[in-house]
Amino acid sequence: MTRSIDAGQIAAIGAPHFSGIAFVELDFTTALRLSTLPYAYPWNGYTWVGAGNLGSISPVGENSDLQAQGVTLSLAGIDPSLISTALSEQYQGKGCQIWFAPLNPDNGQLIGTPIRIFNGRIDTMNIEVGDTATITLTGESKLVDFFRARTARFNNADQQQRYPADLGLQYVDQMVEKTIVWGRA
Secondary structure, eight states, X not given: OOOOOOHHHHHHXXXXXXXXXXXXXXXXXXXEEEESSSSOEEETTEEEEEOGGGEEEOOOOOXXXXXXXXXEEEEXXXXXXXXXXXXXXXXXXXXXXXXXXXXXXXXXXXXXXXXXXXXXXXXXXXXXXXXXXXXXXXXXXXXXXXXXXXXXXXXXXXXXXXXXXXXXXXXXXXXTTOOOXXXXX
């Protein structure tokens, strides 16, 4: 995926030491927006809840092959209300996006516009409850749909479901067992 990185971001990332921020958005019924900072951070019209050291993101990979890459997000020591949301929410297939940007070491502000490094869907969510609770979530790339079998049928029922006014396949069921004789007068 082509991304545009401005000169300030390149300089910040190329420095021997730099700090950055990752924003994670999970499209639950009420969107969950987290950042890797230990405090809430405003960006893009929302206040992103700081997960700080309580959260982790696996490396987000990319390659030039046509291969889907996933990501694993982990959140430990979390608010009990988040556990109830995770248990009651229909999460599979919901959106999952991750952005990254370097931070200015002097004032803690973003350098440039955050770059989206992952855009996919939530696949699985494991919840471990002990002294503290840990939620581990895996996200899959939208590219996995490329390898899934398509279940579309060339029959009238499927056509009506997709395009109710289209009658182009209304006689297909009758033609399945029809014997057609060619070349006789």
